[in-house]
Amino acid sequence: MYHRLWIFLNGCLALISIVYIWLFSPHDNSLVVLAQLLAQLAMLLFIVNINMYFIFLVIRKTSIRKVKIRLAKFSRYFMKWHIPIAVLGTSTIIGHAAINLYAIAPLLGWGHVKLWSGVLAMVTLAVVLFAGWLRHKKASGFRRRFHLTAAMIFLVIFLVHMFIPV
Ligand code: HEM
Numbered sequence: 001m002y003h004r005l006w007i008f009l010n011g012c013l014a015l016i017s018i019v020y021i022w023l024f025s026p027h028d029n030s031l032v033v034l035a036q037l038l039a040q041l042a043m044l045l046f047i048v049n050i051n052m053y054f055i056f057l058v059i060r061k062t063s064i065r066k067v068k069i070r071l072a073k074f075s076r077y078f079m080k081w082h083i084p085i086a087v088l089g090t091s092t093i094i095g096h097a098a099i100n101l102y103a104i105a106p107l108l109g110w111g112h113v114k115l116w117s118g119v120l121a122m123v124t125l126a127v128v129l130f131a132g133w134l135r136h137k138k139a140s141g142f143r144r145r146f147h148l149t150a151a152m153i154f155l156v157i158f159l160v161h162m163f164i165p166v
């Protein structure tokens, strides 16, 4: 069953991020630690939203009726949280970005990839939100692909940003 692999991958991602942020990137400055905490929270929220893709995928592909009905019910309930999760994640990551631009950017220098990848992730997030809003207003094949593609590109960029060492 694929759902085990899917839960396993989610668990791995959460665990790797926790280990990386809290064991491999320690800081003394409590403001910077707060920025890390905000980033950790936000990335987990974003991953929850990205998981909607896999839930919809299983609903479309499964031939087990019980699974289809259960997941359809679950997703209908859970989608009520999709926009609040996006808004909360975005507010949180704005705090992260503001602190890092203020406290770390002058130390790293403006050419550092950690900063640029962060800015790029922020821009991609704006595209995801815009595409989500379009899709929310009126769904179409293009709008669905646009929101989905933007979300997956955002995932890749923020993971790259996260793992770039300072
Ligand atoms: C203008 C935008 C951004 C800037 C300037 C920025 C800057 C930074 C910096 C300097 C760090 C290293 C902090 C440290 O070592 O304590 C960092 C870490 C991190 N950022 Fe961003 N970031 C931005 C946007 C984002 C976005 C949109 C995400 C999406 C989830 C994100 C996720 C993370 C994560 C998970 C970490 C933790 C990894 C680590 O501790 O090195 N950031 N960011």
Ligand code: HEM
Binding pocket: 046, 049, 050, 051, 052, 053, 054, 056, 057, 079, 082, 083, 085, 086, 087, 089, 128, 129, 131, 132, 133, 134, 135, 136, 144, 147, 148, 151
């Ligand atoms: C953090 C930001 C967000 C991420 C990562 C995200 C990610 C996703 C993903 C991966 C899907 C499943 C796509 C599919 O399988 O076709 C989805 C569906 C959707 N998203 Fe988002 N999204 C975000 C924000 C938003 C926002 C702000 C809105 C609306 C204002 C929105 C509206 C929707 C709608 C309407 C669907 C379709 C639900 C359905 O088919 O029943 N999303 N989102």
